[in-house]
Amino acid sequence: MLATLPAAFLKKASLLLLLPLLLSCEDSLDKLYPKAQPVQLPAETKTGANVLGCRLNGDVWEANNTATLTGKVLTPTAHHRNGLLRIDAFRRLQVTGPVTNIHFTVAGATKPGVYQLGAAERKSGGFAMLETASGQLEYATSAHQTGTLTITRLDTTGAHPVVAGRFELRAAPTQPTVPTADLPAHVQLTEGRFDIQLNR
Template sequence: MDFPQKQAGHSALLLAALLGLSQCKKDNSSPADQLPPATQTGANTFGCLLNGQPWTPNGNNGKPNFNVSYDPGYAGGALQVKTYRYVEPNQVRQGITFGAANVTQAGVYSFDLLNSNSVFYNDLGKPSPCDYIGDPPRVTYRKGTLTITRLDLTQGIISGTFAFTLYQPGCDSVRVTNGRFDKKL
């Protein structure tokens, strides 16, 4: 007459298994979810996906790890965005820098190879010449855009999004997507 005990034991085991399964959460987040939001408030944020992985400024070498400069009187409106981070385990420095001329308002600006606007990526953990990828003639493919979403000189705010691909023979391609920045000037 131990049937009720066995049934109770099986019920308790089944309940425990179901309870354990209910605690499993499927992670539906994407790498882009780990980036700061694309804002236009002067939030002092920068982020992108570098070859599909989240990339944000990190560390400090005595200079700000995220800097934006804008000079409306130079080159028809010159913008430069510079950022870097240190990557574990050896604190290797990586950097992303881009700039554009004739930036006078919100709009789309090209990073294409034959354009004077520029974009650079450096990773000091890679051997030369793959540690620095940016301009021709070493770079044979450069395509992308910078979209200024807010240029408000009265409030001192510049915000935008960006994406680009760089290729240099003998090196891995650099693909930056989902880029966004928002800076108080």
């Protein structure tokens, strides 16, 4: 009986039968490779959400916080030992602009409070360093380009240690350079916030 049906009809019927299978494959691929969420400022939380973001010269900059297959988040990271706090973050692939990495180092960070960001040589307070792609250029806070890092939660002894807070700063190149659209004369970070599980 099938032999008497037109070939065009059989072709359409077989495609209709395959359609549910193809759609289920697409759903499976979406679960395996979910679509990237838009770049946005993370919410201001204090739960160890492993987020860091800000506005960099007005544009949203968000750290990559994708977990590995073992569940470990590679960035952002926060280390705290003997009052020395170091925060490192690497941007998401979807973020545009010159800065790829942001690093904070704060000495004497023993409790919530406002910590000044300035020159790296100071023995108290802290500083920030920002790197561009392939290490082309570094921007840093200094005695003239300053900022603040405000810690709103610092739990170093609990079952799930966390550091959370806000930051804002202005940084300039650490070496002489001719400003371009890709490498501006300075960078300004505003509306910065972070919420990171501490590594001790």
